Amino acid sequence: MSVQERKERERAGRERLIVATARELAERQGWDAVTTRRLAERIEYSQPVLYSHFRGKREIxxxxxxxxxxxxxxxxxxxxxxxxxxxxxxxxxxxxxxxxxxxxxxxxxxxxxxxxxxxxxxxxxxxxxxxxxxxxxxxxxxxxxxxxxxxxxxxxxxxxxxxxxxxxxxxxxxxxxxxxxxxxxxxxxxxx
Amino acid sequence: MSVQERKERERAGRERLIVATARELAERQGWDAVTTRRLAERIEYSQPVLYSHFRGKREIxxxxxxxxxxxxxxxxxxxxxxxxxxxxxxxxxxxxxxxxxxxxxxxxxxxxxxxxxxxxxxxxxxxxxxxxxxxxxxxxxxxxxxxxxxxxxxxxxxxxxxxxxxxxxxxxxxxxxxxxxxxxxxxxxxxx
DNA sequence: ACCCGATCCTAGCAGCGCTAGACAATCGAG
DNA sequence: CTCGATTGTCTAGCGCTGCTAGGATCGGGT
Incomplete structure (x- = not known):
């Protein structure tokens, strides 16, 4: 059971990382600079990972x-x-x-x-x-x-x-x- | 001299056509739908023609x-x-x-x-x-x-x-x- | 009749949001 | 301990975007 909990914590942490990174990037260079590719690169995961947390850029x-x-x-x-x-x-x-x-x-x-x-x-x-x-x-x-x-x-x-x-x-x-x-x-x- | 004038008139007319078409398209389907390709197709010219009138989409x-x-x-x-x-x-x-x-x-x-x-x-x-x-x-x-x-x-x-x-x-x-x-x-x- | 410049188009670049399908890691059952 | 299933992640690619280089074509001036 604790394994599942750990995974969920990690997932939640990564989701916060995505949102925080998107925000920082948008604040620094504007929302136009927030592309799924750049965002994925900054969080050091591939693009599709973003779509396992959010339906798309809109939701981010x-x-x-x-x-x-x-x-x-x-x-x-x-x-x-x-x-x-x-x-x-x-x-x-x-x-x-x-x-x-x-x-x-x-x-x-x-x-x-x-x-x-x-x-x-x-x-x-x-x-x-x-x-x-x-x-x-x-x-x-x-x-x-x-x-x-x-x-x-x-x-x-x-x-x-x-x-x-x-x-x-x-x-x-x-x-x-x-x-x-x-x-x-x-x-x-x-x-x- | 009148040849040049005719050409300028035609150019001005085409420019008005571009603006009117962009406006109509934007009003009907939103600015996101106003792409240079669609716009070019509607005025029945190729894309580069747009750029001989305007620096880019922004100027349109x-x-x-x-x-x-x-x-x-x-x-x-x-x-x-x-x-x-x-x-x-x-x-x-x-x-x-x-x-x-x-x-x-x-x-x-x-x-x-x-x-x-x-x-x-x-x-x-x-x-x-x-x-x-x-x-x-x-x-x-x-x-x-x-x-x-x-x-x-x-x-x-x-x-x-x-x-x-x-x-x-x-x-x-x-x-x-x-x-x-x-x-x-x-x-x-x-x-x- | 010819040449040359203006005009326009085809084709292509890099980047976009988003996704299918392959691959690896991990878990539970026997 | 091993094996199959499940979960998670990545590579590669689709169709689209704004924009542009370079070749073809057309028409006016000599």
Whole structure:
């Protein structure tokens, strides 16, 4: 029995290695550089091994996305819990969100830009994604204002942050004024 | 001399054909389906002909993006000019923007999600892109509010719309509540 | 009528995601 | 301890991608 357990542990370890390697490679050289061949070479196995863990490249992206979602949830909660008062909490949340997107662009892409084969806004959405949204909701629900559904407010605020994150990184927006845009967003959207 | 002119006309016509075909194919089957081979086959020329007009696939995407930007500017101005009062104008603008993104997803992707090799937020940004931003600015500058730079306000509002457009289309947001999210956005962001 | 330059196509390169089938290592039964 | 079955891994290859070198062909100018 322990032989089987050891094998399963090794398998799980290798799966983590695949995800971590894919993430690192994507973060360093972009997702285009994450090819099954390169990935296989880095983990020192042949290509088909990847397909014994994941159905394809899509699912690897999805795995990175889930890992990222869990980390983002932690980062957001850490930022909000360190701030006093609803307004400062929202500002801290927004900064933490954009900071995460800026410092983990490949992970952010895996979560929200690429197709990782994950379900969103469903009952069968994976737990880490629901939890990341919950982290947003916990903070933003406080400032939705009267007569506005907290989830709807959260979605809208999130969309605004997502727009800032993606347009800035795609050089569609000059990065210098990000702080002022965030300030404007918080000032106008949050009811305190 | 007229021979040369005829040839140039024919060349220009073929270039338009390439762009239109790429756009149609992308709109119908997604950008992944727009391969140089398929594109060449549809215009009834061989692949290398594409490269005598554009440096590569990237530039073809860029050409579609420019065409789309011009159309979007027209659509936005048409929507705003049909509305009375700043508030209704902003609502109309937001709806027109999201409508354009929804009905021309491939063109929208070419403009804002894919790399078409175009410069943004620069002095050497192509004219159609600057003009599309100008169309936003004309309407949104009115409602920036005191002490807020119109361009900064426009960028922020635009980012929010972009976030809604992309997250909705990527199924990250349920599409039913789009209208309410827009209403919330206009209510809170625009100063009337 | 001929030549020469412009124009276009055939063929091919390296790399992609993914998989069939061969091969080796390991396990359980006799 | 040996043998067959199972499991795990690799080599090789398919059809596709974006892109390009080099040869053929066509048409205008002399």
């Amino acid at each position: 992206i999805g795995a990175v996305a889930l890992e990222g979602a869990a980390e983002m949830a932690v980062a957001l909660r850490a930022a909000t819990s360190a701030a006093d008062g609803p307004r400062d909490r929202v500002t801290a949340l927004a900064r933490a969100y954009l900071g995460f997107a800026e410092h983990n662009p490949a992970v952010y892409d895996a979560m929200f830009r690429l197709d990782g084969g994950l379900a969103f806004a469903h009952e069968d959405t994976p737990e880490p994604l629901k939890d990341a949204f919950a982290a947003l909701l916990e903070c933003l629900g406080e400032v939705a204002g009267d007569g506005v559904h907290p989830a709807l407010f959260t979605e809208t605020f999130w969309a605004a942050l997502h727009g800032l994150a993606t347009l800035t990184r795609a050089r569609r927006l000059p990065p210098e004024d990000t702080a002022r845009r965030v300030e404007l967003l918080v000032d106008r959207l949050a009811v305190v | 995407i860029g050409a579609v993006a420019l065409e789309g930007a011009a159309e979007m500017a027209v659509a936005l101005r048409a929507a705003t000019s049909a509305a009375d009062g700043p508030r209704d104008r902003v609502t109309a603008l937001a709806r027109a923007y999201l409508g354009f993104a929804e009905h021309n997803p491939a063109v929208y992707d070419a403009m804002f999600r894919l790399d078409g090799g175009l410069a943004f937020a620069h002095e050497d940004t192509p004219e159609p892109l600057k003009d599309a931003f100008a169309a936003l600015l004309e309407c949104l500058g009115e409602v920036a509010g005191d002490g807020v730079h119109p361009a900064l306000f426009t960028e922020t509002f635009w980012a929010a719309l972009h976030g809604l457009a992309t997250l909705t289309r990527a199924r990250r947001l349920p599409p039913e509540d789009t209208a309410r999210r827009v209403e919330l956005l206009v209510d809170r962001l625009a100063v009337v």
